[in-house]
Amino acid sequence: MARTQGSHSDITGPRVRAAALHLFAQHGYAAVSMRQIAREVGVQAGALYNYTPDKQSLLFDLMQTHMTELLAARDDMPDGATPVEALEHFTRLHLRFHSERPDEVFIAYMELRNLTPENFTKIEALRRSYEDSLETILRSGVSSADFEVSDPKIATMAVIAMLTGVNTWFREGGRLSLAEVEQIYWDMVRKAVGA
Amino acid sequence: MARTQGSHSDITGPRVRAAALHLFAQHGYAAVSMRQIAREVGVQAGALYNYTPDKQSLLFDLMQTHMTELLAARDDMPDGATPVEALEHFTRLHLRFHSERPDEVFIAYMELRNLTPENFTKIEALRRSYEDSLETILRSGVSSADFEVSDPKIATMAVIAMLTGVNTWFREGGRLSLAEVEQIYWDMVRKAVGA
């Protein structure tokens, strides 16, 4: 039985999000038009509005999905790990997760200012939750005297910034493999917190 | 002797750049219109074109000025310092310079993709020159066995990312003074490179 001509809701939806992701990351949310997204998908601009109520929702959905997946990955953290093990796990997970999703990460950091206030609040809460999990690890390591960290809050921000910075230069197939990069960063993180 | 009515070239020029800086940092280059800039300056849109040939030049000038000032500050590095002293100097200078110029830093990192290819190439060369000065410090410290760094290139990117990240949270008048922040970051940098 042939489908209705031109009816592709099940595949067009993901394609719209993929095109928006790619174009927002490359040119920035404000610089990308709905017509550009439609062109990349291969439909006319009007058809996009079957998949998103507006451009803002497209951005918000991309960021919310990204942050939700990040938090889900974080929740795979093994129970009963020592602070050092937990920190190594966090470090490697962060590097792997972020290096696999350069476009999502770029958008999540760069397009915060293009969210409506309501949407911004929601995304910020997700990000804060992620940061808190690292801060908790650092505080537990300070309590157990495994780490030497004078200010866990600042150390949290410093470590996350250092790790996320990998996306500014790392490319699969370059001079170093991801496994090598993980090892080098873990070595620096470990030393930085005095473990 | 009264000036020609409405003639203010000597003060309007800097005001145009200041308004563009502020608005680009807040909303992003692509999202800011020439009319918005004009409104902030207190002139009509057409008058802006006495001070810049177009919007792109406005962005490029801001970024070029910022990077040139950064390189000038770097050149104040004292001669004859040990690798550890040079690294501490770099760390504190970077933190001070960047925390004093949040808008410029934000633009310099976020709006690279909105430069024309020619302009992008010029800004990238300036940034590369800055990164090279840290890499040189790290390599000299490895040679002298003051540092323990397995990959100076990665360590360079990691340290710069960590330090620049201070702009995502540090505000003058907050919980910590800049001097305290400097000390905490220098402590982490020092340990991260094994000094």
Place this chain on the structure above:
DNA sequence: GTCTATATGAAGATAGAC
């Protein structure tokens, strides 16, 4: 579900009066 056509507004940049 997708198309064409369009309503409505705003963008960058320029011309010419003062």
Place this chain on the structure above:
DNA sequence: GTCTATCTTCATATAGAC
């Protein structure tokens, strides 16, 4: 040097035919 007015293009979003 700044203004007003305008050219031209493009934007988001919607209406209604197929």
